[in-house]
Amino acid sequence: MAAGIITGTELSAETETALERAVASHRHEALFSERAHNIKQSAVRDVFDISIRPGLVSLAGGSPSLTGLPLDLVAQTASKVITEHGMEALHYGGGKGTEELRALICEIMAEEGILGASPEDVVVTTGSQSAQDIAAKVFCNPGDVVLVEDPTYVGALNTFEAYQVQVEAVRMDGNGLIPEDLEARIAELEAAGKTIKLLYTIPSFNNPSGITMAAERRQRVVDIAREHNILVLEDNPYGMLRFDGKPLAPLRADNPDDVIYCGSFSKIFSPGVRLGWALVPRHLYRRFYLAAEAVVLCPSTLTQLIVTEFFRRFDWRAYLAESRAVYAQRCEAMLSALAAEFPAEATWTTPDGGFFVWVTLPEGIDTYPLLHEAIDAGVVFIPGAAFTSSDEPSNRLRLAFSGVAPEQIREGVKRLAPVVRRAVEQ
Numbered sequence: 001m002a003a004g005i006i007t008g009t010e011l012s013a014e015t016e017t018a019l020e021r022a023v024a025s026h027r028h029e030a031l032f033s034e035r036a037h038n039i040k041q042s043a044v045r046d047v048f049d050i051s052i053r054p055g056l057v058s059l060a061g062g063s064p065s066l067t068g069l070p071l072d073l074v075a076q077t078a079s080k081v082i083t084e085h086g087m088e089a090l091h092y093g094g095g096k097g098t099e100e101l102r103a104l105i106c107e108i109m110a111e112e113g114i115l116g117a118s119p120e121d122v123v124v125t126t127g128s129q130s131a132q133d134i135a136a137k138v139f140c141n142p143g144d145v146v147l148v149e150d151p152t153y154v155g156a157l158n159t160f161e162a163y164q165v166q167v168e169a170v171r172m173d174g175n176g177l178i179p180e181d182l183e184a185r186i187a188e189l190e191a192a193g194k195t196i197k198l199l200y201t202i203p204s205f206n207n208p209s210g211i212t213m214a215a216e217r218r219q220r221v222v223d224i225a226r227e228h229n230i231l232v233l234e235d236n237p238y239g240m241l242r243f244d245g246k247p248l249a250p251l252r253a254d255n256p257d258d259v260i261y262c263g264s265f266s267k268i269f270s271p272g273v274r275l276g277w278a279l280v281p282r283h284l285y286r287r288f289y290l291a292a293e294a295v296v297l298c299p300s301t302l303t304q305l306i307v308t309e310f311f312r313r314f315d316w317r318a319y320l321a322e323s324r325a326v327y328a329q330r331c332e333a334m335l336s337a338l339a340a341e342f343p344a345e346a347t348w349t350t351p352d353g354g355f356f357v358w359v360t361l362p363e364g365i366d367t368y369p370l371l372h373e374a375i376d377a378g379v380v381f382i383p384g385a386a387f388t389s390s391d392e393p394s395n396r397l398r399l400a401f402s403g404v405a406p407e408q409i410r411e412g413v414k415r416l417a418p419v420v421r422r423a424v425e426q
């Protein structure tokens with residue numbers, strides 16, 4: 001007992017519990033796997049906790065706008081599913097996900113240019129996040145290399161690092177990942193005797209930069225990966241949210257054997273249902289879904305039934321068209337506020353879709369300490385350093401326009417502008 005450590009002293013029950021916990025923590029520290037030491041709290045989640053404080057404008061989290069969803073229809077659907085499916089709705093299901101949902105997923109993917117995908121090649125996952133985790137688990141040994149875009153999604157970085165892989169960044173320009181840089185990085189790493197397993201890319205409306213890989217680069221990128229026997233892990237949660245025109249065909253569209261494609265219901269419907277999917281090359285499918293089963297047994301039966309039924313009853317194509325208009329308007333509000341408020345030394349991306357604008361300040365400014373000043377000014381953003389695997393400070397910051405109404409976006413940018421101006425003038 002911890003109380004026994006300090007004999008003859010009366011301790012409150014609370015102190016006693018805290019002491020016991022400290023002793024247990026000390027004993028168990030040595031038991032953590034090396035992997036566990038690599039698991040970090042995501043900077044986005046850190047800021048998320050701050051950003052829900054009343055009065056703050058959050059340009060931090062990339063939350064979808066759910067305001068256009070007919071909540072009554074969602075509620076009716078949930079009730080119908082439970083009434084009609086009874087106990088089946090509350091039971092375990094198959095590890096790949098229900099056949100009906102996998103068929104619906106193929107219809108959704110057809111809308112964005114993946115034609116003729118078979119439900120047999122789909123694994124329903126707990127969000128796209130878990131599809132990335134499964135891919136890392138199935139393919140990566142400690143020390144293997146995963147190539148990522150610079151910058152890239154912080155959640156994927158955390159996943160890869162937890163598997164003790166060496167994450168190597170490939171540069172992007174305004175047209176996405178640069179094929180020549182990809183070739184150069186691969187050559188260097190191969191010359192150093194490294195095994196490169198995956199190329200993780202968010203080709204449409206990259207999180208955090210909002211940049212889209214140009215159509216003419218897409219095949220080249222897959223070809224380079226194929227030549228070096230590297231699998232492409234394509235993460236496309238925002239692909240359907242292009243403001244104007246049809247979505248660009250995903251890398252997977254013409255490359256069924258070389259690309260694992262990850263999709264998600266989080267941005268097109270609701271992140272709370274925690275449903276995403278992987279479309280897996282047939283020859284890799286068995287191991288992929290066995291690994292998925294080993295983690296979750298099966299994806300949530302209840303939310304799969306609700307989502308399938310809801311999408312069958314609801315004009316989701318019309319809803320997506322409305323969502324695109326909402327995001328386009330919010331993006332425009334952010335871009336015009338930046339143009340009006342930010343100093344001339346700052347530059348930013350102009351996304352064609354998705355949730356984010358990526359701001360670059362002059363070299364030498366570290367945006368991390370600016371976050372504290374921004375919080376004092378009543379606004380939050382995510383500092384750019386979160387989106388790279390290096391420990392270098394970053395002069396960039398991510399602003400999310402997706403979950404905030406236009407007036408709030410303008411107010412947030414207005415609050416942030418003096419913080420940025422002070423940093424630029426220093």
Ligand code: PMP
Pocket residue numbers: 062126127128129130153155202207235237263264265266271275276
């Ligand atoms: N990939 C990217 C690029 C994302 O931005 C996100 C969420 N922000 C995810 C994956 C995780 O999505 P999900 O909710 O489907 O797990």
